[in-house]
Amino acid sequence: MRSRLHFIAALFIWALIFINNSTFASWPNDPELKIIDIEKAIESNAGVNLSEYGASIRYIALDDSDIMLSVHPRMKVIHSTNDVITLTHTGSNACSQFSVSDGKYIRSFIQYGRSSKEYINIGGMDTSEDGNLIALLDYTKILLYTSKGEFVKSLPLDAENTGSNQGIAFIGNDRLFFVIMDYSNHEHYGYVTDLNGNILHKEKLSESMFVGREYMKELGTYVDKIVNQSYIDCGKSIDLVSQLTDTLYNVTPKLKKVPYAFMDFGRYRSKSPKEDHQELRGASILTTDFAGCSRFILFKVMILPKSSPLSNFERMTFIILDKVNGKTYSMKYNNSLKCWGMKNDLDNGAPFLPRSIVGNRMYQIIDAITFMDLASKSNSAKMKEVAAKLTEESNPVIVEVTLK
Template sequence: MRKKIIARPIVQLCFTIVTLFILWSCNSDSGSNSRGIEVIDIEEALKNAGEVKLSDYASEIRYYTLESDTSALLGRIADVSMDENHIFIPSSDFMKTLHVFARDGKFIRNVGSKGRAKGEFMAIRSIIPLEDRNAVMVEGGNKAVIYSLDDVKTWEDIPFDKFLAGQESTSRQFNGRMVTSYSQNIQNIGYDGKGNFYLLTMDKKNGEQWLVMTDSTLEKKWEMELRRPVKKELKMKLPNGALVQFPPAYYSGSLYLNDGECVFFHWLKDTAYIVKENCITPRLAVDYGRFRKIENAGNEDDISAHIEYESKSLIFLSMRIPELFDEYADKNGNGHLIYDKIKNRAILLKPYEDATDESHGNVCGAFYNDLDNGMPFWPLAIQGKSMFSFCDAGKFMELSRKYNSPKMKEIASRINEESNPVLIEVVLK
């Protein structure tokens, strides 16, 4: 049995070497290949499960109060995005607008509104800062709107759906109104800070997936068909042990930008690729070792990982945890891992009762906060050399009494239970 476990990485390595040789000619900049392919070893991460000190990776922790302006009262923060000078948070009332705060927590203004008219959005699916234009883009599916941060009345509609050629539509009644759904949609949008957008599109009928590069003029610079995703039945265990089965659907991957490079992470192939014009190059792989999913097995035992964020030194992942390591999982069976890019080491983080994922409300794996002896920390966003998280004001006040952090106690003395959540910034080394 052990021989099989060892043989699989050797086969993968041979495939990777051949793939790199083939792709070398399509990459005029050999820097990506010269770095080699990083491998995140899940077996190692589970063996290394335990406490990770924040001071190992960070030099300072700061706490800010988000100004409780009457036009920006926040509940649970489900999403957040940042640039060098701003914090962008969707409103709690069904995302009807986008709140803009300064990095020190001071409220600046609201931008945009929910609706079907020009300059309005139907949903806030992703928030993309455009620092080179001092603007922010709100993307809600196949349409996006760019709002200027210099002049709140200046906006620009970006109809990205023009790239979804020949899509079919179906209509149905829902809550007394007609709702139209399309066979093709835009799954992710990335921005490289140089005027270029990367659109990850998918046809829900056959799973075809394309990556399109364009700019705000919607001039198509190039497009590439990506590896076709796999159609699966999704089964999910509920906290009470019940098993829920969903209809078959295509599960593919996600797109993010790292240091200006477009990275496509294929969930089912466990591989991340750097994508350039007419070229896709393997960048990192996730190796599950003996926990690798058996083909055709029910995915209630699937332990596939998902990349959440990446900094210069760390990759942050969430993952379904094998039952053998239940003590490291939240009530839904999920856990948090980090991959140290400097030490080439993966670690499953110990969960803490006081480490709550504000976007889902679950107890989760986190860093032990030895910087100021405060509450445990897990990032909800990363920008530059800083990681960010939030904590409900009432809970923050409670935790300030539990932990011996002078910084937490000082902030707690200036807020009440009705205040906006507290912003936590951790400065990476």
């Protein structure tokens, strides 16, 4: 089993803001820091083969006889065994479980409501290292359930710091790590507690950096200009991405931040990150799409509207930083397939974009209509076999890739 800090972003939108003594992102003096060439990655279209990281792939069509699910940003795989896969989603229940072998529905639990056993908001969910417990971070409490859906207890949150709850993680089997943003001053606090709610560590992690809002006719909507920080689950550790310093940090279980990589935006960072965001120029790391493990981290970069007349999809690039070989890969939007992802050379199927990594497996969830369309355009016999059994009303399909 893994020992890790795991954040679900639900939408895992995790838009935490990091302020340190530096106001401007500048070239680091620390020779130990790795340099990530973001400019080159944005402008490159080399991509990466799925076989670089994956050993095998399979498709699990979820049974729709007892439950209907729709794909949304908060739907993710949070735990899996050889027999059972656990999803988190919103609705009347926060969790559902399915059989790995045939996708048959098993159970749903953690009901929506206002009792001490129910949830109102999913600020994050995670499972313990041994897989026996599931924790859900709500507005004012943490719910603990067994992996079979039995209620264990409700832990009240620190009354001094309540607001927007930004994610929760188990540390092993007996500690919890979570982040809360205080609405009164927009400060973010990290906590480590035991399973009785006793606070073992508490640190102010950051302050907010909201730099304005502007209507963009190119996008047809208002854009919040925020300098962000977000966390990426990396299996046995957690990584922090800070836009204000263009730096990647490793975060310890005692909430200490250790810098290990600098992101060089090149011509996409003409001024400080704050000024670039105020003017909606340059490039920005988005806080909705992250995945990571001990081998690599994956995040999304957007070319800001005033820098280039691109479509909303074309201005997005997913970037992989390989922690082992130090290389950086980009995955641009595929206009013909209308998706992003690693080139699937495992079975010649559709591009694969991991939305969560659990243990030694990567997961993506695709709605039935999209899956059928991708299968028709691919050369994967496995995809076509699964798609032939689907209808437009079918439940989503889970794509599972086992890591090397």
